Amino acid sequence: MRPMWTCRTCGLSMIFRAAQPEVDEDGPYFLCVGCGARNALVNIAGHLGKTVLKQPEE
């Protein structure tokens, strides 16, 4: 799994800890620390009660 997330808007790569993931009605996402764009994430957890976020491949 990739240790970095990449903003789909400005292309900035950031360590996942730098961009705190949030969840809203559309699902998990993180806000780019560079341009503030919303980048969708997916939960790939295989077990109940566990959350594993991953940035979907384009």
Ligand SMILES: [Zn+2]
């Ligand atoms: Zn950005």
